[in-house]
């Protein structure tokens with residue numbers, strides 16, 4: 001008799017996994033290599049931004065009150081006494097009806113409070129002196145970026161725990177960071193189990209199956225920000241599986257395996273977890289595909305036994321491994337966001353358990369929707385090429401029609417969610 005497994009809900013399973021992910025110590029990374037990392041320190045303004053009053057245009061720095069009467073009929077005339085490039089500081093104080101030629105980004109000289117754009121002016125040279133003629137007035141502060149107008153010194157600019165995008169990299173550099181502390185990328189070990197597996201370069205003898213899960217998981221790990229360490233394909237032999245798994249335990253922060261978690265004669269992962277004395281977290285989840293996804297904990301490390309069926313493996317990773325990998329990097333929002341969208345094709349299959357349908361997002365009339373990715377068995381591999389999201393269909397539902405509102409789990413989103421599930 002096969003032992004009966006206790007089934008738990010998806011949110012319960014996710015919560016159990018998240019309880020045993022260790023936070024890794026942050027590391028310092030050069031500011032030009034930040035993209036996709038998780039920020040592990042708050043970024044504060046080290047100066048006022050901008051740090052000085054500066055010109056927003058190429059033109060002339062003047063005192064606004066000297067322009068008050070300037071008009072088409074009665075232009076005002078200013079003696080140009082200085083020229084200031086970006087990067088220079090003017091040497092002179094500018095007096096009444098004087099001006100400094102100033103370039104975009106250069107500090108406003110003493111005595112000036114406004115800039116007139118070059119296009120509004122003309123220049124004349126008389127008696128060896130240079131004059132600027134202005135036919136309109138400017139207000140104080142016009143065309144000037146005021147010191148601290150963006151943020152004052154000490155202001156919190158970016159809170160830690162977010163995924164670093166190009167804008168955050170710009171802020172870090174602009175605050176003078178040569179290096180920034182980010183979450184360490186966890187080393188994620190992958191073991192593909194199955195005596196039937198042929199690696200991509202090998203001949204496909206009758207009965208063999210190409211190992212697609214290793215390459216898929218490697219890409220999923222990268223997408224989640226982890227570093228994949230592949231331990232190869234291991235035949236269904238307990239000693240050999242244990243040998244490989246022990247190496248992974250010694251070297252990895254998170255352990256993934258594919259295959260061997262169901263109840264077949266050669267499904268040895270439950271035995272492996274028992275032999276190692278690992279604490280079982282769950283071995284049955286109320287979902288399709290991936291119902292046999294198994295999780296255990298040993299020496300503070302999370303062990304995930306993903307299904308061998310490619311689509312089930314894919315879904316198990318996105319639901320459980322991805323948030324674990326992001327939380328280990330100190331992400332405050334490690335989960336994939338779940339948003340409402342439109343089902344763009346019929347999905348007639350009934351759903352006794354929560355179903356995760358691999359699908360592709362599409363935008364119709366400016367709103368998000370998703371098209372199921374063709375062939376939908378747990379063993380499907382070809383249709384995975386279409387998937388960039390999962391349609392989440394609740395258990396107990398009878399099938400869905402095109403146009404129905406459904407939940408979409410966005411696996412390609414960098415900005416995560418704090419807890420996207422309805423319950424815990």
Ligand SMILES: Nc1nc2c(c(=O)[nH]1)N[C@H]1C(S)=C(S)[C@@H](COP(=O)(O)OP(=O)(O)OC[C@H]3O[C@@H](n4cnc5c(N)ncnc54)[C@H](O)[C@@H]3O)O[C@H]1N2
Pocket residue numbers: 192193194196197209210211212213214258259260261262263264267289290291292306307308309310312378379
């Ligand atoms: N009597 C029962 N049989 C099965 C049950 C069950 O509850 N009772 N669950 C079914 C479900 S659901 C799934 S999903 C699978 C899970 O199987 P395993 O996780 O044990 O995986 P394997 O048996 O090792 O392989 C299943 C399938 O996937 C192919 N595979 C394995 N590894 C890879 C790989 N790296 N790349 C591509 N394909 C792979 C393997 O050849 C098998 O075809 O069990 C059901 N059975």
Ligand code: MOO
Pocket residue numbers: 287288289290291292293307309311312378379
């Ligand atoms: O894990 Mo199985 O994929 O539920 O079909």
Ligand SMILES: [Mg+2]
Pocket residue numbers: 259260261262263264266267308
């Ligand atoms: Mg099996």
